[in-house]
Amino acid sequence: MNPYFVMDSIDFYQSNHKSFMCTDCHSSDYENFPHNGELRMEQKFNCMDCHGGDDTYAQYQFERIEEEFQASVHSTKHSDEFTCWMCHNPHSYKINAxxxxxxxxxxxxxxxICLSCHANLDKYQLISDLTNPNVLVTHDWLPNQALHFSKVRCIECHTEIDKEMLIAHKVQVKEKAVRRCVECHSQNSLLMATLYKFETAEKRNKLGFFNATILTDHYIIGANRNYYLNVASLIIFGFVLLGITIHAIIRIMTK
Structure with a gap:
C-alpha cells in the first residue's frame, strides 16, 4: 500500500481537524472498507473551500495566505496539483507556533514540513522532474550550519516577511533568500517579526500590556495601557482621596 495514503489515527486526533468525521470531507463511499480505488480520483477540498470568506476564521487570514501562496514559487513553478496539502497534511497538521x-x-x-519534500527524493520527484538538491550542499556557505538549522526555520530566510501576516507563505526564489548576517544579527532583527513574533506578544501580555501585539512595532497611547499601572494608579488615586477626606475631617473638627 502506498505509505502516503495511510492515515495515522494518533496523528489525526491531535490535528486541527480532529473533530471532523471522514465524510465531512470525503464521499460517503469511504465508509466501506476496503475503499474503492476510484475514490482516490474524487475532487479534494482545499483550505479556501471551507474557510474562505468565513468571518469565524477571519483571524487566520486565509484569504491573504491564499494570495501569498499564489505568488510563491510553490505555485508559480508547479502545476495546480501543488495545493495546501502538499505542505499541510489535512490528516495530521496542527497549529504549532x-x-x-x-x-x-x-x-x-x-x-x-519543508524537509519532508526537500530532503526526500521520492516525494520531491512526485511534483518535479528536477534533481532534488542536497540541502547541506546548497547551504554550505552558511557559517555554523548545524546551529542555524537547529535554531531558525526555513521560512525565516526563504519567505517574504509581512508583519501583518501570522505566518509568511510567499516562498521566494533562492536568489532572494536572506544571506546577510545583519538581517538577523542586529537590533532590528527580522526574527522578531517571524520566529519570535508570538513569543514576544505573549511575554508582553504577561507584563500586563493590552493589545500587546501592537507593541512589536509601536506604543499607542490608550491602546497599550498596562493592567498593573492601571491598578497602581487607582490605588494611588484612592489614597489621595482618603488623605483629602481625612484632612478635611481634621480641619472641621479643629475649628
Missing part, C-alpha cells in the same frame, strides 16, 4: 511555548519544538516541527 501560536500554541507552543518551546521555540525549539516549533522550529523542528515547521522545518520538518
Amino acid at each position: 501560536r500554541n507552543n511555548d518551546n521555540i525549539n519544538d516549533v522550529i523542528v516541527y515547521d522545518n520538518n
Whole structure:
C-alpha cells in the first residue's frame, strides 16, 4: 500500500481537524472498507473551500495566505496539483507556533514540513522532474550550519516577511533568500517579526500590556495601557482621596 495514503489515527486526533468525521470531507463511499480505488480520483477540498470568506476564521487570514501562496514559487513553478496539502497534511497538521511555548519544538516541527519534500527524493520527484538538491550542499556557505538549522526555520530566510501576516507563505526564489548576517544579527532583527513574533506578544501580555501585539512595532497611547499601572494608579488615586477626606475631617473638627 502506498505509505502516503495511510492515515495515522494518533496523528489525526491531535490535528486541527480532529473533530471532523471522514465524510465531512470525503464521499460517503469511504465508509466501506476496503475503499474503492476510484475514490482516490474524487475532487479534494482545499483550505479556501471551507474557510474562505468565513468571518469565524477571519483571524487566520486565509484569504491573504491564499494570495501569498499564489505568488510563491510553490505555485508559480508547479502545476495546480501543488495545493495546501502538499505542505499541510489535512490528516495530521496542527497549529504549532501560536500554541507552543518551546521555540525549539516549533522550529523542528515547521522545518520538518519543508524537509519532508526537500530532503526526500521520492516525494520531491512526485511534483518535479528536477534533481532534488542536497540541502547541506546548497547551504554550505552558511557559517555554523548545524546551529542555524537547529535554531531558525526555513521560512525565516526563504519567505517574504509581512508583519501583518501570522505566518509568511510567499516562498521566494533562492536568489532572494536572506544571506546577510545583519538581517538577523542586529537590533532590528527580522526574527522578531517571524520566529519570535508570538513569543514576544505573549511575554508582553504577561507584563500586563493590552493589545500587546501592537507593541512589536509601536506604543499607542490608550491602546497599550498596562493592567498593573492601571491598578497602581487607582490605588494611588484612592489614597489621595482618603488623605483629602481625612484632612478635611481634621480641619472641621479643629475649628
